[in-house]
Amino acid sequence: MGGISRRGLxxxxxxxxxxxxxxxxxxxxxxxxxxxxxxxxxxxxQSCHRGALVAPRVLADxxxxxxxxxxDFESNVDMARTQAERVINxxxxxxxxPFESGAALAIAQVTEQRKIPFVxxxxxxxxxxxxxxxxxxxxxxxxxxxxxxxxxxxKDLLAATGAQPKTAVFVHANDTFGTAQRGxxxxxxxxxxxxxxxxxxxxxxxxxxxxxxxxTKIRALNPDVLLVVTRSADAxxxxxxxxxxxxxxxxxxxxxxxGMYDEEFYQALGPLADFAITNLPWAxxxxxxxxxxxxxxxxxxxxxxxxxxxFNAGFTFEALLVAxxxxxxxxxxxxxxxxxxxxxxxxxxxxxxxxxxxFDAKGQNPNIVSASVQNRNRTPTVVLxxxxxxxxxxxxxxxxxGRT
Amino acid sequence: xxxxxxxxLAGALLAAPLVAGRYELSVLIxxxxxxxxxxxxxxxxxxxGQLSLGHALYVGLGAYVPALLWLHFGVSPLLGVFAGxxxxxxxxxxxxxxxLRFGIEGVYFALLTIxxxxxxxxxxxxxxxxxxxxxxxxxxxxxxxxxxxxxxxGPVFFYYVTLALAAGATGVVAWxxxxxxxxxxxxxxxxxxxxxxxxxxxxxxxxxxxxxSSAMASVAGxxxxxxxxxxxxxxxxxxxxxxxxxxxxxxGGLGTVLGPVVxxxxxxxxxxxxxxxxHRAGLDAPGVKAVAYGLLLIAVxxxxxxxxxxxxxxxxxxx
Numbered sequence: 001m002g003g004i005s006r007r008g009l010x011x012x013x014x015x016x017x018x019x020x021x022x023x024x025x026x027x028x029x030x031x032x033x034x035x036x037x038x039x040x041x042x043x044x045x046q047s048c049h050r051g052a053l054v055a056p057r058v059l060a061d062x063x064x065x066x067x068x069x070x071x072d073f074e075s076n077v078d079m080a081r082t083q084a085e086r087v088i089n090x091x092x093x094x095x096x097x098p099f100e101s102g103a104a105l106a107i108a109q110v111t112e113q114r115k116i117p118f119v120x121x122x123x124x125x126x127x128x129x130x131x132x133x134x135x136x137x138x139x140x141x142x143x144x145x146x147x148x149x150x151x152x153x154x155k156d157l158l159a160a161t162g163a164q165p166k167t168a169v170f171v172h173a174n175d176t177f178g179t180a181q182r183g184x185x186x187x188x189x190x191x192x193x194x195x196x197x198x199x200x201x202x203x204x205x206x207x208x209x210x211x212x213x214x215x216t217k218i219r220a221l222n223p224d225v226l227l228v229v230t231r232s233a234d235a236x237x238x239x240x241x242x243x244x245x246x247x248x249x250x251x252x253x254x255x256x257x258x259g260m261y262d263e264e265f266y267q268a269l270g271p272l273a274d275f276a277i278t279n280l281p282w283a284x285x286x287x288x289x290x291x292x293x294x295x296x297x298x299x300x301x302x303x304x305x306x307x308x309x310x311f312n313a314g315f316t317f318e319a320l321l322v323a324x325x326x327x328x329x330x331x332x333x334x335x336x337x338x339x340x341x342x343x344x345x346x347x348x349x350x351x352x353x354x355x356x357x358x359f360d361a362k363g364q365n366p367n368i369v370s371a372s373v374q375n376r377n378r379t380p381t382v383v384l385x386x387x388x389x390x391x392x393x394x395x396x397x398x399x400x401x402g403r404t
Numbered sequence: 405x406x407x408x409x410x411x412x413l414a415g416a417l418l419a420a421p422l423v424a425g426r427y428e429l430s431v432l433i434x435x436x437x438x439x440x441x442x443x444x445x446x447x448x449x450x451x452x453g454q455l456s457l458g459h460a461l462y463v464g465l466g467a468y469v470p471a472l473l474w475l476h477f478g479v480s481p482l483l484g485v486f487a488g489x490x491x492x493x494x495x496x497x498x499x500x501x502x503x504l505r506f507g508i509e510g511v512y513f514a515l516l517t518i519x520x521x522x523x524x525x526x527x528x529x530x531x532x533x534x535x536x537x538x539x540x541x542x543x544x545x546x547x548x549x550x551x552x553x554x555x556x557x558g559p560v561f562f563y564y565v566t567l568a569l570a571a572g573a574t575g576v577v578a579w580x581x582x583x584x585x586x587x588x589x590x591x592x593x594x595x596x597x598x599x600x601x602x603x604x605x606x607x608x609x610x611x612x613x614x615x616x617s618s619a620m621a622s623v624a625g626x627x628x629x630x631x632x633x634x635x636x637x638x639x640x641x642x643x644x645x646x647x648x649x650x651x652x653x654x655x656g657g658l659g660t661v662l663g664p665v666v667x668x669x670x671x672x673x674x675x676x677x678x679x680x681x682x683h684r685a686g687l688d689a690p691g692v693k694a695v696a697y698g699l700l701l702i703a704v705x706x707x708x709x710x711x712x713x714x715x716x717x718x719x720x721x722x723x
Contacts, residue, residue, distance in 0.1 A: 038691025046690070070683075072690040077632055077639055082434060085427035085559075086676075102539060105634040109544060113558060114426070127541040127634075143538070176638040179529050179537035
């Protein structure tokens with residue numbers, strides 16, 4: 001009786017084995033979410049943040065556990081680097097963000113040195129994945145890819161609708177983004193093979209009180225298509241001046257820029273906002289994960305429509321998805337192992353348009369495709385590609401008069 | 405007593421990397437950056453009375469010129485910094501000549517400085533050699549293989565670089581403040597008519613202040629370029645940077661040697677501490693730091709209009 005019983009032995013073995021069992025269970029993944037939630041990029045940063053806030057719940061339904069550590073880098077590159085250090089000190093196993101290319105590169109230096117995976121949600125500078133970073137991946141197209149895909153979709157739009165515009169004018173904001181897109185257009189438009197002659201390129205100051213002078217110039221050229229790269233407020237001014245001067249092109253198309261799908265655009269212009277087209281990566285509303293995200297997003301953000309916010313919210317959710325999926329497969333929060341899993345990502349089921357989320361040797365996801373998003377009844381609606389479309393494209397667009 | 409205090413502070417700063425983590429070091433690097441930029445602006449505004457709201461121009465030129473020389477010709481930033489200084493001084497000379505020759509003073513001179521910074525920003529947005537609006541990117545080197553003479557390294561390296569630059573700038577300002585030039589600047593600042601009547605060449609005195617200030621600000625640009633390793637005209641030359649860099653000297657004490665140091669040492673760590681407190685309290689308050697900076701600025705202007713350092717110096721019994 002004084003010996004050791006089998007039950008006692010089993011209990012002892014269980015106690016000894018416990019630490020190993022605890023270690024084998026992957027701890028919850030702590031994700032440092034760095035976004036510009038104040039400063040000049042606050043609107044977009046907060047939009048991304050709304051998508052991120054519902055992510056833990058949606059991902060939990062798919063069997064993935066994450067915990068978000070929120071940090072605002074104040075739209076300031078200097079601050080982005082410091083905040084990356086801070087969030088890693090606070091226990092982040094991985095970083096997601098930051099909506100802006102300069103900040104992405106500043107953060108990348110920290111994550112590289114500390115061997116922490118960094119998933120870029122939005123940031124179009126090609127150099128982000130050209131610097132040889134080993135701990136960085138980007139699930140967003142480069143600026144060049146955005147314009148290339150945007151122009152290719154114009155061809156598809158013409159084929160789908162049978163429209164035959166002959167001339168176009170390119171109008172763009174002369175800020176950082178607009179000027180960069182102008183550079184990409186200059187390089188890529190001649191190679192795009194579009195049967196539309198580009199009559200002129202007109203730059204404007206997005207802070208101008210009105211764009212009547214620019215619209216007068218456009219009106220004199222009388223193009224069939226207006227290609228635009230805008231922000232939000234200036235897109236409204238551009239449309240108002242076109243209506244005022246009674247200039248109605250056959251189509252208004254953005255080859256990849258914000259402005260015409262923003263909530264304030266719909267609120268300011270009402271029915272005049274309809275039929276404008278933006279070609280850029282968009283949420284695939286036919287995908288089950290998009291439906292799950294929308295179902296969680298809508299009650300959590302009753303003042304915001306997922307249909308208008310899905311670009312920022314969707315890409316931020318996908319970046320979190322990449323991290324969570326890698327963690328699930330790796331079964332650890334160790335940076336090196338986690339990064340190997342991130343690089344091996346192959347997610348067929350996701351939110352945005354395009355093929356599976358996977359990364360090439362440089363850490364770029366080459367499978368993202370753009371969609372043609374046409375404003376219909378004040379709602380951005382995917383009209384191409386057919387696999388993601390929820391309505392057929394309308395070209396030429398109806399005149400300004402008589403819209404309801 | 406003062407020497408002992410100074411030595412203890414110097415020792416603590418030199419030994420900081422032994423105890424501070426990477427995050428704390430990155431905050432201190434920001435502090436030293438603001439000391440350097442603040443001292444440059446302090447020379448021009450605090451000592452010579454020339455209001456500049458476009459100092460981002462000099463920081464930007466000091467960032468772009470060495471970065472371009474390194475990228476295209478492999479020139480070490482340790483040499484490129486002098487080219488950056490020359491470019492900034494050239495821009496400063498152009499502004500100074502226009503302002504001083506045509507009697508543009510006060511807020512109108514400030515507008516001129518803003519105009520030059522904005523013109524440069526727009527120009528750099530369209531210059532292909534600078535990367536245009538799409539930005540200029542400096543290649544990165546894995547840690548351990550970085551070369552110090554190419555100003556490449558980790559946080560500890562940049563901690564010592566920025567500490568040396570901030571200390572150097574403070575030393576230069578202290579020396580200038582006691583020099584003949586410093587006295588001339590203050591005379592011109594306090595009563596230009598009287599100074600001129602006493603034979604002070606206003607143009608030369610003010611131009612000297614602009615040139616020294618622009619050169620000093622350009623050195624901060626080298627750190628901006630090689631620490632963050634990417635430059636965008638819309639960020640580097642932006643008006644917000646010009647405003648950001650004047651906060652430390654205003655809060656610390658204009659026209660004093662240690663004002664910008666005290667201001668920078670207070671602002672950045674206080675902002676970080678506030679953000680950490682808000683986070684720890686479970687509150688979601690983006691932009692809380694900007695609000696706190698605004699309130700602090702109002703409080704200082706209200707309670708200590710000449711800044712914190714003059715008041716603190718009196719309390720500590722130091723001049």
